[in-house]
Amino acid sequence: MSASDFKPETWTLNANEALKISIVGENAIQFLPLFTYPIYGDSEKIYGYKDLVIHLAFDSIAFKPYVNVKYSSKLNDSDVSNVEEKLLSFLPKDDVIVKDEAKWVDCFTEEQTNYNLPESFCKVSEYSLNGEEFTVYKTNLLDDFAKRMHRRVQIFSILFIEAANYIDENDPNWEIFWLLNKKTKQLVGFVTTYKYWHYLGAQSFDESVDDKFRAKISQFLIFPPYQNKGHGSCLYEAIVQSWLSDRSITEITVEDPNEAFDDLRDRNDLQRLRKLGFVAALREHSEHAFLESNRRSFKLEERQFNRLVEMILLSNKSPSFEMKVKKRLFxxxxxxxxxxxxxxxxxxxxxxxxxxxxxxxxxxxxxEDFKA
Structure with a gap:
């Protein structure tokens, strides 16, 4: 051993760099996580290993997980945690192949050969992007196939969405939207959503036959190999249109969005309001009743709707923009x-x-092409 072997930094690694994630299709695409603190602690440091590489791989269709941990040296110290066990605790039990790569390939190859979505997967929409066709499906977690798929992919939530947690798969109010390549069947992304009962007042409650719900987007994820290609907007719009056509949904909300999702949401909501004629109509009408009626028809939560109104007033060069924003800020x-x-x-x-x-x-x- 050299003198450097007695220095703690020699045996300390950044967990975000040690964990290598791969999605394997025709080619293997490898990328790093954004966060590992749920697995390896708040500091995102791993102590006790040299040349540590934690391989976490999935096939691009069935997402069968595979784990292989490699290192050149490990300290014989009680403070050194078992990095493999920690990772496996976040993956579906008895559904992970460890170390045996040949077995993993055989398993996902067999799954892909017989891979067909069950009837419980309800088609929401289809779209074309860059010469390929994609389909959005929706299902709840009462379906065994959907539950298995979600157990496999849910680790991406905590690795790429800050402060994300695993959802309660036994709660029937959770629904999952899945985005698949229509031809290859490759899974491109998924979204967890939740429905809250919405109390609309005593009169509405007494007169209504059907329950009403607020629909919430919780975890929204396009897998890294497919990001920055336009899938996020297409998937978001598919979900919103699905809820707009659902009479039981009264309002669309988002749980703790980050800045990137806020931007995606704002852009798509603005485009939708423009296409529906609201941008032009706002030049002629600004009374509360008009705004509230439109907010309800667009099923937008109050804060998001008000932000959009302010943006439209700005784009319309309305003299009321400055007064409205300053009043809100005050x-x-x-x-x-x-x-x-x-x-x-x-x-x-x-x-x-x-x-x-x-x-x-x-x-x-x-x-794009937004005009007042």
Whole structure:
């Protein structure tokens, strides 16, 4: 052993770099996770190994998981955790092939040979992109096939979505949207969604025969090999259109979206409102009743709808844009602003307004062919 072997940093690795994820189709595409803290701790560090590589692989259709951990040296120390066991605890028990690559290939090859979606997979929509055809399906987790598939892919949620957790597969209100390549059957992405009972008031409750629900997008994931190709927008729009045509859904929400998903949502919602004529109509109407009626028909939650209205007012060069945004910011930050001098409060309000305006302009300019 050399002197460097006694230094802790020699035996400490970044878990995000040690974990190599692969999706294997005609070719194997390898990529790194964004997060590993749910598996290997908040620091995302692994101690006690040299030259550690943790291979986590899936075939591109059935997503049969495979794990193989390799390293050149390991400390004989009680503080050294078993990295393989930790990873396996997040994968479906008795459905993972460990180390035996030939067995894994045989298993997923056999699965792919007989791979057909059951009738419980309801086709939601189809679309064409870059010369290929894709299909969006929906199913609940009461179906055994869907449950098995979700158990295999759910680890991607915690590896690529910050603060994500595994969902309760026994709760019937969870539904999964699946995105597949129509020809190759390759799984491109998936979305977990949840339906909450929506109380619309005593009169509506007494008169309504059918229950009403808020629909929530929870975990939205396009697998890394298929990202930045337009699939996210197509899948999001397929889900929204499915809910717009469902009379039991009254409102569409999103759970803790990150900035990237906020942008995707804003762009697609703006495009949809433009196609439906709302952008033009907003030039002529601004009264509360008009706005609320449209918000309900578009099934948009209040915060998202108000953001879109502000963006449209900006794109329409409406003189009411600045007043509306500043009023909202003042109400939102009233407690903080009330404790400062009037000039300081005015300056802080203006700074916040400029930031909001700049961000809205960025989104508007990113919407292809968006016109006021």
């Amino acid at each position: 109400i939102k930050n009233f407690d903080a602003l009330s404790g400062t001098e009037p000039e300081e409060a005015k300056e802080a309000l203006m700074n916040s307004f400029v930031l909001v305006k700049d961000d809205y302009m960025r989104i508007i300019k990113s919407v």
